[in-house]
Amino acid sequence: MNPTIKDVAKQANVSIATVSRILNSTSAGYSEKTKERVQAAIKELGYKPNAVARGLINNKTQTIGVLFPDVSGMVTSELLYGIENVTHRLGHSVIVCNTSSQGKKTLDYLQLLSEKRVEGILFASEVLKDEYYEAIEAMKVPAVLVSTKSQKHPLPYVKVDDRDASYAAASYLIEKGHRRIGMLSGSPKDIIAGLPRIEGFQAALRDYELLDQGPSVFSAEGFSYEDGMEMFKKLRSEAEDITAVFAASDEMAVGALASAYKMNVKTPDDISIIGYDNIKISEMAIPPLTTVAQPLREMGEKAAELLFETLKTGESSQNIIMPHRIVERESVKEL
Amino acid sequence: MNPTIKDVAKQANVSIATVSRILNSTSAGYSEKTKERVQAAIKELGYKPNAVARGLINNKTQTIGVLFPDVSGMVTSELLYGIENVTHRLGHSVIVCNTSSQGKKTLDYLQLLSEKRVEGILFASEVLKDEYYEAIEAMKVPAVLVSTKSQKHPLPYVKVDDRDASYAAASYLIEKGHRRIGMLSGSPKDIIAGLPRIEGFQAALRDYELLDQGPSVFSAEGFSYEDGMEMFKKLRSEAEDITAVFAASDEMAVGALASAYKMNVKTPDDISIIGYDNIKISEMAIPPLTTVAQPLREMGEKAAELLFETLKTGESSQNIIMPHRIVERESVKEL
DNA sequence: TTGAAAGCGATACCAA
DNA sequence: TTGGTATCGCTTTCAA
Numbered sequence: 001m002n003p004t005i006k007d008v009a010k011q012a013n014v015s016i017a018t019v020s021r022i023l024n025s026t027s028a029g030y031s032e033k034t035k036e037r038v039q040a041a042i043k044e045l046g047y048k049p050n051a052v053a054r055g056l057i058n059n060k061t062q063t064i065g066v067l068f069p070d071v072s073g074m075v076t077s078e079l080l081y082g083i084e085n086v087t088h089r090l091g092h093s094v095i096v097c098n099t100s101s102q103g104k105k106t107l108d109y110l111q112l113l114s115e116k117r118v119e120g121i122l123f124a125s126e127v128l129k130d131e132y133y134e135a136i137e138a139m140k141v142p143a144v145l146v147s148t149k150s151q152k153h154p155l156p157y158v159k160v161d162d163r164d165a166s167y168a169a170a171s172y173l174i175e176k177g178h179r180r181i182g183m184l185s186g187s188p189k190d191i192i193a194g195l196p197r198i199e200g201f202q203a204a205l206r207d208y209e210l211l212d213q214g215p216s217v218f219s220a221e222g223f224s225y226e227d228g229m230e231m232f233k234k235l236r237s238e239a240e241d242i243t244a245v246f247a248a249s250d251e252m253a254v255g256a257l258a259s260a261y262k263m264n265v266k267t268p269d270d271i272s273i274i275g276y277d278n279i280k281i282s283e284m285a286i287p288p289l290t291t292v293a294q295p296l297r298e299m300g301e302k303a304a305e306l307l308f309e310t311l312k313t314g315e316s317s318q319n320i321i322m323p324h325r326i327v328e329r330e331s332v333k334e335l
Numbered sequence: 336m337n338p339t340i341k342d343v344a345k346q347a348n349v350s351i352a353t354v355s356r357i358l359n360s361t362s363a364g365y366s367e368k369t370k371e372r373v374q375a376a377i378k379e380l381g382y383k384p385n386a387v388a389r390g391l392i393n394n395k396t397q398t399i400g401v402l403f404p405d406v407s408g409m410v411t412s413e414l415l416y417g418i419e420n421v422t423h424r425l426g427h428s429v430i431v432c433n434t435s436s437q438g439k440k441t442l443d444y445l446q447l448l449s450e451k452r453v454e455g456i457l458f459a460s461e462v463l464k465d466e467y468y469e470a471i472e473a474m475k476v477p478a479v480l481v482s483t484k485s486q487k488h489p490l491p492y493v494k495v496d497d498r499d500a501s502y503a504a505a506s507y508l509i510e511k512g513h514r515r516i517g518m519l520s521g522s523p524k525d526i527i528a529g530l531p532r533i534e535g536f537q538a539a540l541r542d543y544e545l546l547d548q549g550p551s552v553f554s555a556e557g558f559s560y561e562d563g564m565e566m567f568k569k570l571r572s573e574a575e576d577i578t579a580v581f582a583a584s585d586e587m588a589v590g591a592l593a594s595a596y597k598m599n600v601k602t603p604d605d606i607s608i609i610g611y612d613n614i615k616i617s618e619m620a621i622p623p624l625t626t627v628a629q630p631l632r633e634m635g636e637k638a639a640e641l642l643f644e645t646l647k648t649g650e651s652s653q654n655i656i657m658p659h660r661i662v663e664r665e666s667v668k669e670l
Numbered sequence: 671t672t673g674a675a676a677g678c679g680a681t682a683c684c685a686a
Numbered sequence: 687t688t689g690g691t692a693t694c695g696c697t698t699t700c701a702a
Contacts (some may be wrong), residue, residue: 002475006696015673020697031671046473052448053392053695057678061387063430063451072416074615081407084433088444093451095398095428098419109423116398117384138381140337192584220392220516225619237475254619263619278410284589286596288656297407339679350689353680366687388679392694 028131031292038243055117063093064307065113066122074279075296079124079146082300086235090308092119098215098327101126110135120307122146128153129193139205142310147294148192149319156310158303158320160294162193166200166326169246169274169292172326176246177335178272183217184231184256185248190255193223195246197276214239223248228255236263243335244272250282253289257331268333278327288329296324336544338380346376352668358384390452395570398428399642400448401457404436407546409586409614410631414459417635425643427454445470455642457481462527463488472516477645481638482629483527484654491645493655495629496529500659501535504581504609504627508663509543512670513579513607516540519566519591520554520583532583532611549574558583563590571598578670579607588624592666603668613662623664630657 005023009016014034020031022038030038041047055061059145066083068076080096087094095118097109110132113121121136121143128145133153136143143158173181183201186194198217218235220227228247232255235242247253253275260267267273267287275282278293299322306317340358344351349369356364357373365373376382390396401418403411415431422429432444445467448456454643456471456478463485471478480492508516516587520538533552540546544626555562557558574639582588588610595602599665602608602622609650610617613628634657641652 006695015674016696017673018671018699022673024697026698029671033673048449049444050391050452050695052387052396052452053678054697055387055678056385056391056680057697059678070416071419072412074412077407077409077412080431081405081433082405084431093430093432095429096415096419096431098416098423111383112428114383117385117387118688124337225615256622257466258619258621280560281616282620284586284593284616285592285619288593323488341679351680352682352689352691353687356688359681361682364687369687385679388694389681390694391679391696392681394694 002050003047004050005047007045008038008041008047011045012038014038042185059117061117061119061188062091063095063116063303064120064122065095065097065109065116065120066124067097067099067106067109067126068073068124068169069099071096071098071125074244074281075125075147075277078279078296079300082297083122083146085297086301086304086308090304092308097114099126099201103129103131106132107135110139114139120144120311122303122307123149123155128155142307142316144303144307144310144317146299156306156317156319158299158306158322159188160322160324161300162196163196163200163203163275165292165294166197166246166248167204168324168326169276170201170210171205172242173246173272173332174204174210176244176272176332178237179210180213180242181210181216181246182235182239182242182246183246183248184228184235184252185217185219186223186227187221188219193248200244214241214294220252223252225251225255225258228252228258230255232256232259233263236265242271244332245274247273247275250277250279250291253291253331254281254285257285274332282327283329285294285331287331289331290332293325293327298322312331337385339385340382342380343376343382345372346380347373348623349373359652365570368502394452396452396454397426398430398449398451399455399457399639400430400432400444400453401459402432402434402441402444402461403459404434404461406431406433409616410460410482410612413614413631414635416597417458417632417637418481418639419602420632421636421639421643425639425645432462434561438464439464441467442470445474449474455479455646457638457642458485458490461491477639477642477651479642479645479652481634489650491641491654493634493641493657494658495634495657497531498535500611500627501532501581501583502539503659503661504611505536505539506543508579508581508607508609508667509539509545511579511607511667514545515548515577516545516551516579516581517572517574517577518552518581518583519563519570519587520552520558521558521562523554528583535580549576551577555587558587560586560590563587564594565590567591567594567600568598571600577606579667580609582608585610585612585614585624585626588626588666589616591619592620592624603666607667611669617662618664620666622666625664625667626662628660628662633657
């Protein structure tokens with residue numbers, strides 16, 4: 001068994017109360033001499049305070065729970081990096097949960113986290129269903145959304161403005177001289193990352209009076225590489241005159257790149273492509289991908305900071321719109 | 336405050352002992368009738384058992400700690416996926432730690448995990464220094480290494496045989512008719528992923544009597560995309576007659592691909608490239624990358640299973656060498 | 671400056 | 687089938 005505070009007390013010939021005071025450097029309450037004696041005992045026994053017991057009495061576990069739809073995703077990893085970073089800096093730990101976008105699993109996790117008495121919840125990259133919100137509410141701990149938001153439920157969120165970012169992507173293409181522009185999008189039924197990006201894209205076309213030149217939005221189910229390949233093929237067969245493409249994720253963009261390569265259409269000479277996210281693969285693509293960057297790590301950090309602030313002050317925080325920016329690489333050509 | 340077992344007991348007009356029995360479905364000890372009454376009370380109050388209190392008395396926290404050098408790495412994410420998967424299936428949680436390969440941070444984390452009384456440790460993708468081992472030993476919980484190993488310390492590990500896998504990569508190239516083969520490696524000082532891969536590569540060349548045809552191993556500090564680009568350039572300038580390259584990681588291989596593209600040398604027509612890992616980018620590369628696959632998710636799963644087995648049986652487990660296999664895509668040409 | 675003791679929310683033993 | 691109670695390892699009054 002691990003030594004307990006009792007063992008330390010015995011070893012140092014003091015009461016456990018005194019040991020506790022020294023452990024927590026409670027303002028005074030002991031002499032320098034006993035402090036040294038106790039510390040010697042601690043070292044000698046290799047004593048480590050039991051955080052579980054502390055948690056029970058303080059009602060503080062110093063840990064938060066984070067829910068992701070896919071922990072192996074490239075966007076996820078970057079968010080997690082940022083989250084873990086500030087969480088650790090603030091002396092807390094993070095429990096990761098992989099929901100696989102399944103309602104049951106998500107609810108299970110929430111129940112688990114609740115029993116484990118985590119002090120807060122970070123919910124990432126997915127639609128917040130009513131049941132999730134209710135479960136979180138029932139936990140009576142603060143929660144913040146990352147890379148997602150909820151119209152209906154008043155949880156603070158940290159994200160980029162998808163509509164604005166997409167508008168920027170389309171505008172960028174237009175300003176580079178492109179007039180016939182297509183989009184590879186996620187599902188318009190996806191209210192978080194699907195529809196808003198489509199709307200932003202179309203708003204730009206409208207503002208530049210470039211709508212009505214034929215079909216321009218090609219929607220897949222998701223945002224994967226395969227989705228990108230497939231939709232790009234479709235785009236080429238249904239609207240061959242398109243000179244520039246906005247893909248709603250970098251993975252899709254890379255899929256489009258591959259698809260183009262196979263069809264022997266050159267990027268960016270025959271077709272320009274701009275992505276969305278700025279994950280690692282975008283620099284590694286051939287050619288390196290111009291993309292709308294989300295500051296993913298910072299988003300993770302900010303979300304964690306927000307959560308801890310709420311934890312500390314008790315007052316719930318505001319939403320944060322993080323800045324997007326266009327990272328110019330080599331996949332878009334000026335016309 | 337959350338309702339406690341006391342509240343439930345009061346509400347159902349029974350003792351807390353009875354509530355506890357029902358919660359844990361302890362064999363009998365209560366009638367069907369009281370059971371229903373208690374469950375009704377639980378539902379009504381929205382009672383959730385406090386895992387912290389349980390942990391204190393059982394000395395079981397149902398959580399493990401996992402240490403990674405970089406949680407945002409692509410290999411890491413896959414390992415984590417596997418780990419999280421079985422950990423959750425077995426009713427436990429995982430606390431992720433990002434050590435940044437720093438000794439101090441690692442030791443800090445170990446101390447933290449120890450105080451939190453995690454039931455086990457998974458240590459991934461990095462050299463196990465003596466101090467780490469000692470800290471883990473002091474925790475008196477089982478630990479297993481993933482994608483790394485230790486000669487010196489008797490911790491079970493789960494990994495691919497790097498030497499064999501590299502031997503296979505080189506052999507594959509040779510059997511495709513290549514005679515002048517180069518390698519882009521990590522540091523030979525890296526005893527885990529550096530040297531063994533170099534040795535496996537050279538062993539294959541030796542067995543096929545292909546050594547002594549000039550310089551063939553180009554070692555970088557790490558395994559990154561940039562390392563791959565740089566070393567490939569060096570390789571081309573110092574050994575232009577090389578027709579096939581083995582890169583010690585997929586990221587390096589993709590860097591080589593990019594570098595080749597820039598130099599206008601075609602893959603696989605002018606030069607063949609084989610990678611190592613089989614992470615997602617290898618399918619997305621242009622051309623899709625032939626590579627030596629490590630079963631990363633399975634490795635994570637296996638490591639977690641091993642850990643929990645040790646936890647259950649108490650007897651420490653054996654090492655597991657996971658099978659590597661060559662995934663043929665389009666970056667290697669038969670000569 | 672120090673110690674005794676109550677209590678955090680459960681589990682499990684011993685009686686009834 | 688039930689309930690009372692000691693206990694897990696710690697923090698925190700309250701007295702001394």
